[in-house]
Amino acid sequence: MKITLFEQAPYRYLPDDFEQHHQSVCTTPYSVTNRDGVYSSIRDFMDELMLGARTGFDGIAVTEHGQSSYDMVPNPDLVASALAYQTEAEGLDVAIFPMGRSLGKAREPVRVAEEYAFIDVLSGGRLVAGFPIGLHYDASVNNGVPPIEIRPRFDENLELLLRAWRDQEPFVHNGRFSQYPSVNIWPRPLQPTPPVWITGIGNPRTMQMCLERNFGFNYLSWFGAKLTGKRIFDRFWEIADQVGVPRNPYRLGFLQTIAVSETDERAEQEYAAHLEYGFRKGLGSIPPEMLGLPGGIDIRGVQALVKDPGDFGLYYQMKSASFRELVDAGVVICGSPATVREQLREYCSQYGIGTLHAMLGFGSLPRDLAMKNIQLFAEEVAPHLRDLWSDSEHRHHWWPERLGGDPTPVTPGATATEGAPTRTTTQKTAVTV
Amino acid sequence: MTTIETTNPVITEETVPVWNGKLSIKVKIAGAGAPLLYLHPAAGLAWDPFLSELAQTHTVYAPEFPGTSAGDPYAIHAVDHLSDIVLIYEEVVRTLGLHKPVVIGQSFGGMLAAELTAAYPQLASKVVLLDPIGLWRDDLPIANWIATPPAELPALLFRDPSGPGAQSMLAMPDDPDIAAAATAAMVWAFGSTGKFVWPVPDRGLRSRLHRLTVPVLLVWGRDDRVAPVGYVAEWQHELADSQAVVIDDCGHIPQVERLDQTVTAVEKFLS
Numbered sequence: 032m033k034i035t036l037f038e039q040a041p042y043r044y045l046p047d048d049f050e051q052h053h054q055s056v057c058t059t060p061y062s063v064t065n066r067d068g069v070y071s072s073i074r075d076f077m078d079e080l081m082l083g084a085r086t087g088f089d090g091i092a093v094t095e096h097g098q099s100s101y102d103m104v105p106n107p108d109l110v111a112s113a114l115a116y117q118t119e120a121e122g123l124d125v126a127i128f129p130m131g132r133s134l135g136k137a138r139e140p141v142r143v144a145e146e147y148a149f150i151d152v153l154s155g156g157r158l159v160a161g162f163p164i165g166l167h168y169d170a171s172v173n174n175g176v177p178p179i180e181i182r183p184r185f186d187e188n189l190e191l192l193l194r195a196w197r198d199q200e201p202f203v204h205n206g207r208f209s210q211y212p213s214v215n216i217w218p219r220p221l222q223p224t225p226p227v228w229i230t231g232i233g234n235p236r237t238m239q240m241c242l243e244r245n246f247g248f249n250y251l252s253w254f255g256a257k258l259t260g261k262r263i264f265d266r267f268w269e270i271a272d273q274v275g276v277p278r279n280p281y282r283l284g285f286l287q288t289i290a291v292s293e294t295d296e297r298a299e300q301e302y303a304a305h306l307e308y309g310f311r312k313g314l315g316s317i318p319p320e321m322l323g324l325p326g327g328i329d330i331r332g333v334q335a336l337v338k339d340p341g342d343f344g345l346y347y348q349m350k351s352a353s354f355r356e357l358v359d360a361g362v363v364i365c366g367s368p369a370t371v372r373e374q375l376r377e378y379c380s381q382y383g384i385g386t387l388h389a390m391l392g393f394g395s396l397p398r399d400l401a402m403k404n405i406q407l408f409a410e411e412v413a414p415h416l417r418d419l420w421s422d423s424e425h426r427h428h429w430w431p432e433r434l435g436g437d438p439t440p441v442t443p444g445a446t447a448t449e450g451a452p453t454r455t456t457t458q459k460t461a462v463t464v
Numbered sequence: 465m466t467t468i469e470t471t472n473p474v475i476t477e478e479t480v481p482v483w484n485g486k487l488s489i490k491v492k493i494a495g496a497g498a499p500l501l502y503l504h505p506a507a508g509l510a511w512d513p514f515l516s517e518l519a520q521t522h523t524v525y526a527p528e529f530p531g532t533s534a535g536d537p538y539a540i541h542a543v544d545h546l547s548d549i550v551l552i553y554e555e556v557v558r559t560l561g562l563h564k565p566v567v568i569g570q571s572f573g574g575m576l577a578a579e580l581t582a583a584y585p586q587l588a589s590k591v592v593l594l595d596p597i598g599l600w601r602d603d604l605p606i607a608n609w610i611a612t613p614p615a616e617l618p619a620l621l622f623r624d625p626s627g628p629g630a631q632s633m634l635a636m637p638d639d640p641d642i643a644a645a646a647t648a649a650m651v652w653a654f655g656s657t658g659k660f661v662w663p664v665p666d667r668g669l670r671s672r673l674h675r676l677t678v679p680v681l682l683v684w685g686r687d688d689r690v691a692p693v694g695y696v697a698e699w700q701h702e703l704a705d706s707q708a709v710v711i712d713d714c715g716h717i718p719q720v721e722r723l724d725q726t727v728t729a730v731e732k733f734l735s
Contacts, residue, residue, distance in 0.1 A: 172611065177662035179540060179655040207544060320613045326655020330537045334648035338640065450538025452486075 036083030135165025179326030243444025254344030255360030280385030309394025495519025531656030
């Protein structure tokens, strides 16, 4: 089992009645912040991530949210590059895992290729490259991309990026969404095959693409793993069977919010209010229509969700969810080290999860408590999980070679867009300048 | 050609191959007399009493926007640019053999009607625009109907969402499967048409409107919350030959909310 520390950078000092008056994305008035609060929220977030690197996590994972009060990271590569440099300087063998430069949002895909390549060089070959398709509100409201173009744009940008890493000669890109007379990035990644991961919420098409194309698939269990996990993970492995790829647990990443303290009682006492803050004022305050803009979800997917919104688990109640409801739904796992490791071990073994992303900083959690959570998890939980798949035959093909992985190349396969025409212009047409 | 309804008027459906075979545009046709091209709004084509009224004096041709036809949702991926759509609609008109049709467009369809007839000034005899979008003023923003929560749409679209016209349009089928399919179709229609109006429904139409030289009638609901009535003056400023009828106690869809007054205004203009 590989275990990463995942964190977002929420603004930690929102008013108590924030969620009664504001949304957490796009329209949140910046006047609710103050200068010191912004500085400490971001500075502590960086320090917590470095603590993760120093306490032996296998990877450090962050992601991207534009114009958001619950994650003030507009570009994960800013964070990842700082971590790449510092961990290299300290000799820490930890994967740098930006889960997302959203390629459905990106208007400068070659720049994304350049940034990731630079991080791989800075880290000495420790990049794990995450590419979410793109949150609707972020790609479309924050960045002006028509919702129905998010997936086609992702497809084109991903092909261009992979080619920009791979091709030895400059080439011309004549695409639907971008055109470049010469693509010839410097530097290229140190790794011959940087592992590629896609983050999704359960769309079968996205899963099929990951399985056919040798990408890792991350499921972020914001909506309550106990409500959604069986649906999502069973679906993933059934599609794996259909596609004909082995049920290798390492290709499945699972993100879980976790709070550890000395005892179950103390964990609730210390973390409950901060967890409620995190989900009520964060995810719970994203309006539903911003997560599902017309055109962004395939028409058959809309029909399925209208009839059965189960993939969204606790989301519709999250704005007022209590600590107990969050725990009961599996949105969070909170308790003593024994409680937490028992639940995680059972969960990961049951669903075939080989890459765990532990979210240990959240909501209004102050620096000291976040540090405690990370330290306790690293010392008393993670060591008891690492052996989970050690007696299996599977190898981790989605992890950097320097860190014990055995990365294998991306393969051809399904795109993210249902029903999209193939474009002859995106075929390989390398030219020598 | 297939007959799909036998009540009055008889509506037939024709599939028109265009765009070098990459698209099949479905066109609903009814009535008799001079040709009339109707371009539907963002939510897709619904054959309503307004179209039946028009069919009493004209042959109404109502094409379905790519992506909005039942069973062919991915057609939208064959179209990249607004200029392609204009060419596609011209091809539909030419393939159907329509000579100087009246062109009527509602909302998003109004924008298309204006784009089409500005690009091809000889195409139409007269143009009717029902609360069209397509122009933008920062101090008079067009509402973002695509990102509006579904529960708030009726109040955005109608002066009185509880009125009979609004209720007839908002009614959902009882069967949950059919209702889910209808919801998905409307959502996808918003997505398909939204490809050409997101994020701001302004594609530079203002600079092309002077090319629209045939007589234009603007019909506008005084209480339109999507495209405010202040846009009437904006359109009239750019158009060479226009007249406007503003209907009181009426929102964004006058042909549904105030059918009689809309029909009267249109018939007077066309006679």
